[in-house]
Amino acid sequence: MNTGSGVESLIIGANGLVGQRLRDILTRNNVTWAGTYNKRYEDQLLKLDITDGRELSELFSRYSPKVVFNCANLAGGVDFCEKNPKEAADFHLNATKEMGARCKDIKAKFIFISTDYVFDGKSGPYKEDDQTNPLNLYGRLKLGAEEWIRSNLSDYLIVRTTNVYGWDPLTQTPNYIMGLYRALSQGKNFNAPSFLWGNPTYAADLAEAIIELYLKNANGIFHIVGSSFVNRLEWAMKTCHILGLDPSLINEIKDPSPNMVPRPLKSWLATDKFRKTYRTPLHDVDSGLALMKEDMQSSKGF
Secondary structure (H helix, E strand, O other): OOOOOOOEOOOOOOOOOHHHHHHHHHOOOOEEEEEOOOOOOOOOOOOOOOOOOOHHHHHHHOOOOEEEEEEOOOOOHHHHHHHOOOHHHHHHHHHHHHHHHHHHHHOOOEEEEEHHOOOOOOOOOOOOOOOOOOHHHHHHHHHHHHHHHHOOOOEEEEEEOOOOOOOOOOOOOOOOHHHHHHHHHHHOOEEOOOOOOOOOHHHHHHHHHHHHHHHOOEEEEEEOOOOOEHHHHHHHHHHHHHHOOOHHHHEEOOOOOOOOOOOOOOOEEEHHHHHOOOOOOOOOOHHHHHHHHHHHOOOOOO
């Protein structure tokens, strides 16, 4: 991380699953960066609460980046948002507007990670310009942030993705596969819903694609997801096979619970727009899990 004022890039949420990989790729491409964390301390990063306007003001005053990557995420996901609408709006919508406005002021590119949940999952695969119809507050807030960006900024990337996974042993908010790994490694049962379908997306692929888009001066909305369309039970079983975990501990959940927050049950994003022009591979679930295994085996935490 560069601690001086002149850095090319600023990563909001730099010690999260995607942020960590962005750091590595930017460093490899000789792009200077500064980064922030919120709850998980890291000495080379700056603490930031993105909902605190004063902290954002101080951060943007300290640095004058050419690009800002917003990788911050709110723990608890869809369920937390439904139960805490004000906090969810402050985080996903209001803070995004604040960051976007500051990017506009300093003529920086704003890169925003969005979600498949802007769609209802009733048809697909979805292209970037297909009709949106979010089913829950999280999706509506992300869509609201997208609409604000498109209306107010000219230099931006909106990257919609889904089911992002990767090795992240220190995380306090595990992705689906980290949750599976932790449970099965401790001999605990794990519930895998066969009614939920999507595109498992290897975190390093997502980060590589975002950097490629940035370095090649892309603009607008792109769908970046893995090339497989599977349900979560299939995904869990493939993980057991590749990582050597016990599949007998997996419980299939065939139907949504009556109180489940509405969400798209078949969430499928088309990546034709990206793949037509750009070169970063978007691995299928088997090859992505194999890459995750390599990452685990080379990690000090494994």
